Amino acid sequence: MLIDGKAIAARLKETLRGELEAIGGVAGIATVLVGEDVPAAVYQRRIDRGAREIGMASRPEQLPADATLGQVIGKVAELDADPDISGILVLRPLPAHLPESRIFAALPPLKDVEALHPLNAGLLSLGMPRFIPSTPAAAFHMLDRHTEAAGRDLESAFDGANLVLVGRSNNVGKPAAILGLQRNATVVSCHHHTSQAGHLEEFTRGADILIVAVGVPGLITGDMVGEGAIVIDIGINAVDDGAGGVRLVGDVDTASVEPVAEAVSPVPGGVGPITDVWVLRNAVAAAKLSLAPAGQLVLR
Amino acid sequence: MLIDGKAIAARLKETLRGELEAIGGVAGIATVLVGEDVPAAVYQRRIDRGAREIGMASRPEQLPADATLGQVIGKVAELDADPDISGILVLRPLPAHLPESRIFAALPPLKDVEALHPLNAGLLSLGMPRFIPSTPAAAFHMLDRHTEAAGRDLESAFDGANLVLVGRSNNVGKPAAILGLQRNATVVSCHHHTSQAGHLEEFTRGADILIVAVGVPGLITGDMVGEGAIVIDIGINAVDDGAGGVRLVGDVDTASVEPVAEAVSPVPGGVGPITDVWVLRNAVAAAKLSLAPAGQLVLR
Numbered sequence: 001m002l003i004d005g006k007a008i009a010a011r012l013k014e015t016l017r018g019e020l021e022a023i024g025g026v027a028g029i030a031t032v033l034v035g036e037d038v039p040a041a042v043y044q045r046r047i048d049r050g051a052r053e054i055g056m057a058s059r060p061e062q063l064p065a066d067a068t069l070g071q072v073i074g075k076v077a078e079l080d081a082d083p084d085i086s087g088i089l090v091l092r093p094l095p096a097h098l099p100e101s102r103i104f105a106a107l108p109p110l111k112d113v114e115a116l117h118p119l120n121a122g123l124l125s126l127g128m129p130r131f132i133p134s135t136p137a138a139a140f141h142m143l144d145r146h147t148e149a150a151g152r153d154l155e156s157a158f159d160g161a162n163l164v165l166v167g168r169s170n171n172v173g174k175p176a177a178i179l180g181l182q183r184n185a186t187v188v189s190c191h192h193h194t195s196q197a198g199h200l201e202e203f204t205r206g207a208d209i210l211i212v213a214v215g216v217p218g219l220i221t222g223d224m225v226g227e228g229a230i231v232i233d234i235g236i237n238a239v240d241d242g243a244g245g246v247r248l249v250g251d252v253d254t255a256s257v258e259p260v261a262e263a264v265s266p267v268p269g270g271v272g273p274i275t276d277v278w279v280l281r282n283a284v285a286a287a288k289l290s291l292a293p294a295g296q297l298v299l300r
Numbered sequence: 301m302l303i304d305g306k307a308i309a310a311r312l313k314e315t316l317r318g319e320l321e322a323i324g325g326v327a328g329i330a331t332v333l334v335g336e337d338v339p340a341a342v343y344q345r346r347i348d349r350g351a352r353e354i355g356m357a358s359r360p361e362q363l364p365a366d367a368t369l370g371q372v373i374g375k376v377a378e379l380d381a382d383p384d385i386s387g388i389l390v391l392r393p394l395p396a397h398l399p400e401s402r403i404f405a406a407l408p409p410l411k412d413v414e415a416l417h418p419l420n421a422g423l424l425s426l427g428m429p430r431f432i433p434s435t436p437a438a439a440f441h442m443l444d445r446h447t448e449a450a451g452r453d454l455e456s457a458f459d460g461a462n463l464v465l466v467g468r469s470n471n472v473g474k475p476a477a478i479l480g481l482q483r484n485a486t487v488v489s490c491h492h493h494t495s496q497a498g499h500l501e502e503f504t505r506g507a508d509i510l511i512v513a514v515g516v517p518g519l520i521t522g523d524m525v526g527e528g529a530i531v532i533d534i535g536i537n538a539v540d541d542g543a544g545g546v547r548l549v550g551d552v553d554t555a556s557v558e559p560v561a562e563a564v565s566p567v568p569g570g571v572g573p574i575t576d577v578w579v580l581r582n583a584v585a586a587a588k589l590s591l592a593p594a595g596q597l598v599l600r
Binding site for chain 1: 420422425427461462474481485489494495
């Protein structure tokens with residue numbers, strides 16, 4: 001079966017509306033696009049539209065491709081000072097002359113909804129997350145909803161399960177490993193060198209849960225997946241559609257994997273729509289954090 | 301063969317003497333023991349002795365078992381203000397009433413040689429470590445020295461190797477996973493639930509490199525290890541010696557593993573002595589960090 005990411009995202013959006021209402025609607029998301037990367041620009045518009053739909057403040061900012069480090073950090077500082085903005089997202093990829101790590105370290109930690117600041121990455125890795133980056137969060141949200149729908153107990157469903165990750169990036173593979181360990185799964189982190197050494201298939205075939213995030217169209221085929229596995233596809237790749245245009249495909253060859261797997265998430269319509277909502281949800285979580293200290297000051 | 305941790309530690313200590321000399325000997329380690337945990341007290345004395353041996357300042361501090369959170373954090377602040385101290389180590393276990401995470405978050409990040417502060421844990425997980433916690437650092441130092449001694453190229457020796465970790469703690473298992481990924485190994489993180497699910501042996505048998513840190517005496521036996529594996533034992537357990545005393549054993553049953561493995565690290569005399577030196581080495585690294593800004597101020 002295919003997991004319907006759009007339906008899960010729609011339900012999550014309803015939850016989010018309630019959460020936003022509960023804090024009086026005071027949350028806002030700012031996105032910073034530097035340069036003209038097309039997928040990043042599309043993502044920025046999607047977040048902006050999603051925020052407006054649920055009545056959340058949105059500030060999509062654009063800087064030219066030749067923006068200096070100071071200009072980007074200055075923009076972040078300006079957004080930090082905006083009381084309507086609870087969450088700030090600097091979109092990737094950044095132009096090559098901008099050092100990611102300096103920009104991420106300049107993010108205000110309480111508005112750093114993608115946990116890119118080392119402090120938030122550390123809290124996550126120590127098992128005390130303030131924010132969970134939206135893509136791995138969305139993957140696990142999908143996994144949880146599928147697990148519930150299959151009638152399994154969320155409290156123990158992942159205990160000792162073989163969770164195989166393909167990809168070791170800071171924004172997906174590594175946080176997903178942490179989230180998997182927190183759910184008591186055995187976690188196998190595979191990547192390019194696993195494949196080079198000829199071991200990728202051994203590991204993917206043994207997976208109870210397979211999460212793939214490498215950006216290689218159709219890398220995972222049916223013969224690489226064990227009977228009954230749950231396969232979550234995080235890749236989004238634009239490929240030639242044979243008619244002069246492009247179409248989006250994932251890292252998983254859904255057609256050959258679906259007959260073997262218990263469930264597989266499609267691309268498009270899988271993890272993507274859930275991620276879009278999760279970004280906004282993290283902005284609401286950030287607003288709650290910024291409200292908390294004020295609440296604690298009420299002495300009576 | 302057994303890997304001689306003492307010999308590796310002795311060579312590392314010589315390197316360290318040179319590093320200390322290069323910065324004019326200006327480095328110091330402070331250790332904070334809260335309460336009367338015997339292994340922690342033994343560890344504190346070992347660090348103190350090691351520091352004095354190489355002419356490094358050492359400040360072993362003791363607080364009573366009923367010390368308040370404020371007293372512990374106050375002591376840390378006092379050590380932060382001491383210009384002779386470049387590295388601070390709060391020894392574990394802490395008494396149950398003290399919240400570890402609050403104490404670690406109060407460590408001055410530039411003196412936090414065990415990378416316990418979330419900021420340093422984050423820098424490590426993002427692949428930009430300021431400090432590498434001494435126990436996993438020592439395990440990989442041992443692995444590197446063994447790899448060199450076996451005539452393999454350190455640059456590529458771990459590419460696509462199956463690195464199996466048993467244990468998922470914040471101070472060993474998780475940083476070891478990060479260090480393994482940085483060396484291009486496929487990393488498998490096993491733990492209690494892997495064992496409960498009956499999968500531990502499958503994974504340990506497939507390991508090219510097996511690192512064990514769980515605190516279960518003799519958990520890993522020869523039948524659980526593949527031919528030619530390298531086995532690093534991080535466990536240190538005090539067990540009844542059958543004569544009214546105790547003796548130290550690791551998590552690996554060395555007698556049955558040695559004939560199967562390419563190499564195995566013994567306990568005692570394995571990772572432990574290297575760890576002791578690494579703590580001091582991190583204090584020298586911290587001193588370099590604290591010297592760096594002053595050096596940058598010399599304008600000419």
